[in-house]
Amino acid sequence: MTAIVDCNSFYCSCERLFRPDLRNKPVVVLSNNDGCIVSRSDEARALGVGMAVPYFEARHIIEKHGIAVFSSNYHLYGDLSYRVMETLRTLAGDRSKVEVYSVDEAFMDLSDVPEDQLVDHARHIKTTVEQWTGIPVSIGVAPTKTLAKLANRLAKKDKIASSCVTVIATAEEQRLALQQTRVDDLWGIGGAYAVKLINQGITSAWELSNMPEEWAHSHLGGVVGVRLIRELKGLPAIFMEEELVDKKMIATTRMFGRPVTSVTEIKEAVATYISRSAEKLRRQQSAAGVVSVFIVAKEQSHSTYFRHGPTISSYTTLPHPSCLTHELIKAATGLVDQLFEEGKSYKKAGVMLSGLVPDGSIQGNLFVPPAENQHRFLMHTIDNINFAMRDDSVKFGASGMNKDWKMRQELRSRRHSTRWEELKGVK
DNA sequence: TCTGGGGTCCTAGGACCC
DNA sequence: TCTGGGGTCCTAGGACCC
Numbered sequence: 001m002t003a004i005v006d007c008n009s010f011y012c013s014c015e016r017l018f019r020p021d022l023r024n025k026p027v028v029v030l031s032n033n034d035g036c037i038v039s040r041s042d043e044a045r046a047l048g049v050g051m052a053v054p055y056f057e058a059r060h061i062i063e064k065h066g067i068a069v070f071s072s073n074y075h076l077y078g079d080l081s082y083r084v085m086e087t088l089r090t091l092a093g094d095r096s097k098v099e100v101y102s103v104d105e106a107f108m109d110l111s112d113v114p115e116d117q118l119v120d121h122a123r124h125i126k127t128t129v130e131q132w133t134g135i136p137v138s139i140g141v142a143p144t145k146t147l148a149k150l151a152n153r154l155a156k157k158d159k160i161a162s163s164c165v166t167v168i169a170t171a172e173e174q175r176l177a178l179q180q181t182r183v184d185d186l187w188g189i190g191g192a193y194a195v196k197l198i199n200q201g202i203t204s205a206w207e208l209s210n211m212p213e214e215w216a217h218s219h220l221g222g223v224v225g226v227r228l229i230r231e232l233k234g235l236p237a238i239f240m241e242e243e244l245v246d247k248k249m250i251a252t253t254r255m256f257g258r259p260v261t262s263v264t265e266i267k268e269a270v271a272t273y274i275s276r277s278a279e280k281l282r283r284q285q286s287a288a289g290v291v292s293v294f295i296v297a298k299e300q301s302h303s304t305y306f307r308h309g310p311t312i313s314s315y316t317t318l319p320h321p322s323c324l325t326h327e328l329i330k331a332a333t334g335l336v337d338q339l340f341e342e343g344k345s346y347k348k349a350g351v352m353l354s355g356l357v358p359d360g361s362i363q364g365n366l367f368v369p370p371a372e373n374q375h376r377f378l379m380h381t382i383d384n385i386n387f388a389m390r391d392d393s394v395k396f397g398a399s400g401m402n403k404d405w406k407m408r409q410e411l412r413s414r415r416h417s418t419r420w421e422e423l424k425g426v427k
Numbered sequence: 428t429c430t431g432g433g434g435t436c437c438t439a440g441g442a443c444c445c
Numbered sequence: 446t447c448t449g450g451g452g453t454c455c456t457a458g459g460a461c462c463c
Binding site: 057 | 449450453455
């Protein structure tokens with residue numbers, strides 16, 4: 001059996017941890033740039049605040065009911081996420097039995113737990129995580145990952161009846177669970193497939209689970225659809241994954257805090273994003289062979305279909321894979337020159353590093369003079385200083401000094417658990 | 428009008444996730 | 446006026462090879 005442990009309204013729960021006065025009160029957390037709502041407490045949901053709704057649209061409800069609003073505080077959420085995951089690993093006994101799936105979710109392999117003890121075991125996990133970290137979680141347990149996700153949904157749907165734990169073990173429980181779940185609420189069915197399925201008269205998860213695999217192969221994304229059907233039938237087709245798999249692509253993209261019209265500022269932003277990406281690259285000891293850049297112009301027309309405006313992108317293949325920030329910046333800012341059009345106004349830019357290879361493999365490159373290896377020490381030193389001092393103490397000039405194109409984060413809480421200066425005071 | 432068979436590699440794009 | 450960011454996997458189709 002597999003469990004999925006999912007933190008309840010994770011970002012909101014993190015904020016509440018340091019604001020006990022907000023317990024049982026409506027809370028929402030905004031995305032970067034204070035754009036839209038990415039987390040909402042049950043109380044906020046009950047007041048009619050939708051998920052992923054733009055902030056400015058929900059603002060009237062928020063103000064009317066005095067809902068507490070926060071900008072995203074990733075330092076805080078990242079740290080609390082780590083604590084939750086470490087707790088799960090401790091409880092599992094074996095680190096390989098925990099697969100961190102996202103910042104607020106982890107799968108756990110419970111194959112060693114006897115079936116009649118699953119409920120108690122899951123409850124024990126839940127109480128322990130809450131005691132140790134202060135973060136409330138819901139747990140779904142089932143024979144497959146997809147069914148575990150489904151069980152978790154049911155647990156969250158009625159937290160009081162389920163005590164946030166749902167176990168699907170018997171065939172009968174499985175059938176009931178599938179029958180009461182809409183097809184578009186399944187893990188693996190997004191907007192496009194949902195429309196397709198409903199048009200064909202398949203509305204419940206139960207109906208989908210009874211479709212033939214060949215049909216899924218031709219209509220639901222090939223092998224992906226086949227796996228989904230199997231999982232719904234209780235036959236595992238998506239397995240626990242190894243942790244710490246190196247990323248195959250590294251991206252940093254941001255909206256600007258205001259429209260940007262100068263090529264210099266776009267280059268500053270792109271250099272800043274490259275620096276961040278290069279840091280991630282070095283952390284996993286990789287080097288990138290391909291650098292891509294994209295910029296998004298502010299929409300010209302008023303059509304709602306073009307809310308993002310056209311994305312213009314370009315990429316370049318480096319002469320040899322690199323993890324050196326200045327090399328990557330040079331390539332990326334060159335691409336900006338290709339893409340930028342004078343007179344246009346831009347709202348977003350992003351960079352992507354791909355064609356990643358292990359950094360070790362390029363050590364012996366004949367075309368790199370030995371002196372270049374000094375750059376590696378430089379990068380290492382910069383990373384160490386920035387890690388110790390935080391907030392980009394050392395950066396490349398190309399990243400700019402003012403950065404007034406930076407995103408808005410006007411309502412961010414303090415980084416209580418990762419900054420001495422922002423430690424919570426107790427009177 | 429007719430035009431092999433089998434393979435690999437790469438890229439673009441679609442779909443999904445949180 | 447104001448709508449996030451960072452990923453993954455898969456398929457189709459083109460280029461190329463023998």
